[in-house]
Amino acid sequence: xxxxxxxxxxxxxxxxxxxxxxxxxxxxxxxxxxxxxxxxxxxxxxxxxxxxxxxxxxxxxxxxxxxxxxxxxxxxxxxxxxxxxxxxxxxxxxxxxxxxxxxxxxxxxxxxxxxxxxxxxxxxxxxxxxxxxxxxxxxxxxxxxxxxxxxxxxxxxxxxxxxxxxxxxxxxxxxxxxxxxxxxxxxxxxxxxxxxxxxxxxxxxxxxxxxxxxxxxxxxxxxxxxxxxxxxxxxxxxxxxxxxxxxxxxxxxxxxxxxxxxxxxxxxxxxxxxxxxxxxxxxxxxxxxxxxxxxxxxxxxxxxxxxxxxxxxxxxxxxxxxxxxxxxxxxxxxxxxxxxxxxxxxxxxxxxxxxxxxxxxxxxxxxxxxxxxxxxxxxxxxxxxxxxxxxxxxxxxxxxxxxxxxxxxxxxxxxxxxxxxxxxxxxxxxxxxxxxxxxxxxxxxxxxxxxxxxxxxxxxxxxxxxxxxxxxxxxxxxxxxxxxxxxxxxxxxxxxxxxxxxxxxxxx
Amino acid sequence: xxxxxxxxxxxxxxxxxxxxxxxxxxxxxxxxxxxxxxxxxxxxxxxxxxxxxxxxxxxxxxxxxxxxxxxxxxxxxxxxxxxxxxxxxxxxxxxxxx
Numbered sequence: 001x002x003x004x005x006x007x008x009x010x011x012x013x014x015x016x017x018x019x020x021x022x023x024x025x026x027x028x029x030x031x032x033x034x035x036x037x038x039x040x041x042x043x044x045x046x047x048x049x050x051x052x053x054x055x056x057x058x059x060x061x062x063x064x065x066x067x068x069x070x071x072x073x074x075x076x077x078x079x080x081x082x083x084x085x086x087x088x089x090x091x092x093x094x095x096x097x098x099x100x101x102x103x104x105x106x107x108x109x110x111x112x113x114x115x116x117x118x119x120x121x122x123x124x125x126x127x128x129x130x131x132x133x134x135x136x137x138x139x140x141x142x143x144x145x146x147x148x149x150x151x152x153x154x155x156x157x158x159x160x161x162x163x164x165x166x167x168x169x170x171x172x173x174x175x176x177x178x179x180x181x182x183x184x185x186x187x188x189x190x191x192x193x194x195x196x197x198x199x200x201x202x203x204x205x206x207x208x209x210x211x212x213x214x215x216x217x218x219x220x221x222x223x224x225x226x227x228x229x230x231x232x233x234x235x236x237x238x239x240x241x242x243x244x245x246x247x248x249x250x251x252x253x254x255x256x257x258x259x260x261x262x263x264x265x266x267x268x269x270x271x272x273x274x275x276x277x278x279x280x281x282x283x284x285x286x287x288x289x290x291x292x293x294x295x296x297x298x299x300x301x302x303x304x305x306x307x308x309x310x311x312x313x314x315x316x317x318x319x320x321x322x323x324x325x326x327x328x329x330x331x332x333x334x335x336x337x338x339x340x341x342x343x344x345x346x347x348x349x350x351x352x353x354x355x356x357x358x359x360x361x362x363x364x365x366x367x368x369x370x371x372x373x374x375x376x377x378x379x380x381x382x383x384x385x386x387x388x389x390x391x392x393x394x395x396x397x398x399x400x401x402x403x404x405x406x407x408x409x410x411x412x413x414x415x416x417x418x419x420x421x422x423x424x425x426x427x428x429x430x431x432x433x434x435x436x437x438x439x440x441x442x443x444x445x446x447x448x449x450x451x452x453x454x455x456x457x458x459x460x461x462x463x464x465x466x467x468x469x470x471x472x473x474x475x476x477x478x479x480x481x482x483x484x485x486x487x488x489x490x491x492x493x494x495x496x497x498x499x500x501x502x503x504x505x506x507x508x
Numbered sequence: 509x510x511x512x513x514x515x516x517x518x519x520x521x522x523x524x525x526x527x528x529x530x531x532x533x534x535x536x537x538x539x540x541x542x543x544x545x546x547x548x549x550x551x552x553x554x555x556x557x558x559x560x561x562x563x564x565x566x567x568x569x570x571x572x573x574x575x576x577x578x579x580x581x582x583x584x585x586x587x588x589x590x591x592x593x594x595x596x597x598x599x600x601x602x603x604x605x606x
Contacts, residue, residue: 110583316546341589355526390559446563
């Protein structure tokens with residue numbers, strides 16, 4: 001058999017759909033594809049730092065198994081042989097899971113997350129673990145104990161967070177796909193600032209088993225990709241009921257792949273959220289968002305404005321609910337069963353060792369949130385803070401219910417500003433929290449949402465994302481809108497947005 | 509509300525984090541600003557609104573009461589900071605006064 005030998009760069013530029021088709025038809029070997037991406041990581045990840053761990057040998061071995069299966073005529077998954085990055089907050093036996101924290105340095109988990117299991121069962125090739133803000137707390141990946149990830153559009157800027165590693169890996173062609181997790185925007189905001197696609201499934205749509213919990217009522221794994229169809233195919237692989245997660249939804253996964261292929265918004269009713277715009281939004285973000293609204297109308301959608309009056313309280317409510325849940329979830333890092341232990345000198349008590357270990361092992365943002373959560377849950381403050389935040393959560397869900405009685409989906413900018421400079425906001429927690437202003441309401445209500453690239457802000461030439469939000473279990477609608485936008489925009493631009501990204505290593 | 513360094517030290521003790529003096533000085537004003545900002549939740553009149561603790565209506569989930577393989581002791585202890593006689597070894601758990 002004569003194989004055409006494409007250049008490695010040609011391989012890393014391809015979509016997951018194309019790679020899967022060529023691997024299946026044996027025009028490309030899965031090993032060759034894995035090697036091209038591993039080489040790309042070797043070449044540029046020193047500059048980007050998207051990966052915390054590269055699993056070279058296992059990636060090549062599993063790719064080789066895929067090639068053997070295909071050669072033997074066996075059935076393989078729809079993305080068989082396609083490589084991807086896994087956010088380092090999901091367990092994968094044999095690779096360290098650090099959660100971007102010193103407290104879990106070198107920890108080898110004894111079991112696979114359900115998401116990981118599904119990737120492997122579908123013959124996908126895991127390249128390694130991607131960088132994140134410590135325990136997914138942050139919007140810039142600067143809170144990783146192992147150093148920040150850099151934005152491939154401008155390496156002096158942040159790639160978003162917490163899943164900056166996954167988004168940057170995809171944007172820098174280190175992997176066609178990656179897995180993220182979204183608690184307040186950690187898939188969507190990095191997608192927005194890196195010009196990529198990121199989807200947060202309906203809460204309960206994908207399993208949290210093996211996802212190290214930040215806020216259990218909000219966390220949700222989902223796909224990161226360069227195209228809408230690629231994201232849908234990965235969504236299909238990881239989603240669905242899991243008996244190991246008691247909050248997993250026991251219903252069929254919405255047909256997101258068909259929706260992504262249809263790319264049709266004609267007759268769809270789309271609501272623009274009044275409260276998510278105006279003061280504090282960058283002019284280029286508002287401009288590209290406004291143009292996209294007009295574009296959707298020209299594609300046959302009916303666009304109206306919808307008010308969600310309680311969304312303005314989503315941010316303060318979230319920064320009570322999340323710290324409350326995280327202070328409780330992170331209590332398990334007690335220096336007894338796994339991870340770091342310091343000060344165990346035979347004299348210090350378990351409690352002293354615990355306090356010394358948590359002091360040494362947690363970074364500043366994790367400490368801030370644990371203490372805020374401890375405060376919000378303490379007697380005397382519980383009702384005024386946590387109790388009230390839970391009531392606002394109800395009011396936000398009601399705003400969504402009311403909106404979805406008038407429209408099929410809601411849209412907004414994904415984040416108020418484009419990628420900012422590394423270091424610019426590290427000492428100003430409130431300014432950092434503002435990055436999740438638009439994404440948080442969807443987590444509080446547990447519905448489906450996503451960010452899609454809609455152009456570059458004229459003032460700084462950096463990517464802008466548009467957010468689509470749909471009712472619970474209507475994840476397919478998110479993909480319909482995203483695919484319609486992608487098709488119309490790429491035909492106007494003459495190619496994908498990422499084609500306009502400056503080459504890495506070039507003089508800036 | 510003005511959270512003092514002493515308040516933060518108390519909260520950190522409850523959360524089992526031994527903060528340094530320098531951290532307390534930095535954290536107190538930062539946490540104060542955050543708490544002042546999140547206190548905006550009190551602007552909403554919500555006396556009659558039921559709280560939501562979870563996005564989905566949750567019901568108890570049961571499974572058949574059947575034997576299943578669990579993780580091996582060796583695998584679990586492999587990640588422990590200290591193990592002895594196939595058990596987690598922990599520092600002393602009783603105080604001097606006990």
